[in-house]
Amino acid sequence: MDVYLDNAATTAVAPEVAEAMMPVLQEAYGNPSSSHAIGRKTRVIIEQSRRSIAKHLNCHPSSIYFTSGGTEADNLALRGAIRDLQCERIITSDAEHSAVIKTAQSLERSHGIQLDLVRHHEDGSVDLNHLEQLLASGPKTIVSLMHANNEVAVVQDLKAIGSLCRSNGALFHSDTVQTMCHYAFDLEALPVDFITCSAHKFHGPKGIGFLYIKKGIQLGGQIEGGSQERAVRGGTESTHNIVGLAAAFDLAHSDMEAHEEHIRHLKATMVTGLRALFSDVRFNGNSDDASRLYTVLNVSFPPHPKSGMALFLLDLEGVACSGGSACSSGATLGSHVLRSLKFHDPNRASLRFSFGRYNTMADVEFALAAIKRVFS
Numbered sequence: 001m002d003v004y005l006d007n008a009a010t011t012a013v014a015p016e017v018a019e020a021m022m023p024v025l026q027e028a029y030g031n032p033s034s035s036h037a038i039g040r041k042t043r044v045i046i047e048q049s050r051r052s053i054a055k056h057l058n059c060h061p062s063s064i065y066f067t068s069g070g071t072e073a074d075n076l077a078l079r080g081a082i083r084d085l086q087c088e089r090i091i092t093s094d095a096e097h098s099a100v101i102k103t104a105q106s107l108e109r110s111h112g113i114q115l116d117l118v119r120h121h122e123d124g125s126v127d128l129n130h131l132e133q134l135l136a137s138g139p140k141t142i143v144s145l146m147h148a149n150n151e152v153a154v155v156q157d158l159k160a161i162g163s164l165c166r167s168n169g170a171l172f173h174s175d176t177v178q179t180m181c182h183y184a185f186d187l188e189a190l191p192v193d194f195i196t197c198s199a200h201k202f203h204g205p206k207g208i209g210f211l212y213i214k215k216g217i218q219l220g221g222q223i224e225g226g227s228q229e230r231a232v233r234g235g236t237e238s239t240h241n242i243v244g245l246a247a248a249f250d251l252a253h254s255d256m257e258a259h260e261e262h263i264r265h266l267k268a269t270m271v272t273g274l275r276a277l278f279s280d281v282r283f284n285g286n287s288d289d290a291s292r293l294y295t296v297l298n299v300s301f302p303p304h305p306k307s308g309m310a311l312f313l314l315d316l317e318g319v320a321c322s323g324g325s326a327c328s329s330g331a332t333l334g335s336h337v338l339r340s341l342k343f344h345d346p347n348r349a350s351l352r353f354s355f356g357r358y359n360t361m362a363d364v365e366f367a368l369a370a371i372k373r374v375f376s
């Protein structure tokens, strides 16, 4: 038996999604920019998908710009704000995904922009007083703070951060890659200018996502070429992936509450099981708390001689989990998020278990038994 508990890295494509994509792959091959009927048919499919996604988010379809995923969407927002919207400063945090933090650092080097990092409280939440102090002076700014942290599950208050940005004349981008389709969004009500989405985090295909851009904000072309995506992002649209993204949205929104309940139940069982196994287990970022991202549990195991091998040994036992974000799991330095939030302890193995739609109670029991063997 193999158990997959790395759903924050990526998820399996849902059968409903694959089913929606197949006829597009086989039949809707026209270039959506072509003027003939076969091309126009593909254009209709893309625009139907855009409308359907926008409806779930309560926003205008023209606010959705398809991209290759979360990384590109984060880049588009930050680079666009500097290049096209006269922002001269980025305020972000060192616990952001590398798609944001590395882009901000790169813009600091290439464009000489000011880069300010907001502090966190001990529990990993953003220090709003510090953010307010930073926003009180300085040049035109874009704030980029993620909704839920992909490693330690801390959820930030988007409404509070967005309102602070609004009242100080700053733009607000949030990387919502880990929360999109796990929580309901009402973008008419939420004070955000940009949010990002990646389909493969909620049982959609890899290589597709979008940037939501609030109506009235106009970015210039970032990938030069054709005038696709209203000339913001040239390149022939990935029609089958766009249809897969829309199908994954439909699936997630068809049973969001039941899905959340299912996963919360699995996570709670995992927490109870780990507490029964180890008197000194800790949950980084209070990721066991109900207020945290319900799909992610970051476990700090008690000091043990096999700590350094834990991820590898669990893999041998048939349990797939992670030591951080998938992008950093191969790095020897460990997780930049754990270090920046001061959760890193060199004596302890910190592992992320993340749950998805297809996990079962048997998976959790299997993982607990494997963990017991590894740490025995």
Ligand code: PLP
Residues within 6 Å of the ligand: 008, 009, 068, 069, 070, 071, 072, 097, 099, 146, 149, 150, 175, 177, 178, 197, 198, 199, 207, 209, 325, 326, 327
């Ligand atoms: N942002 C967050 C919070 C993520 O977890 C990820 C994926 O690991 C990304 C961005 C990047 O998304 P993608 O893999 O679609 O480029």
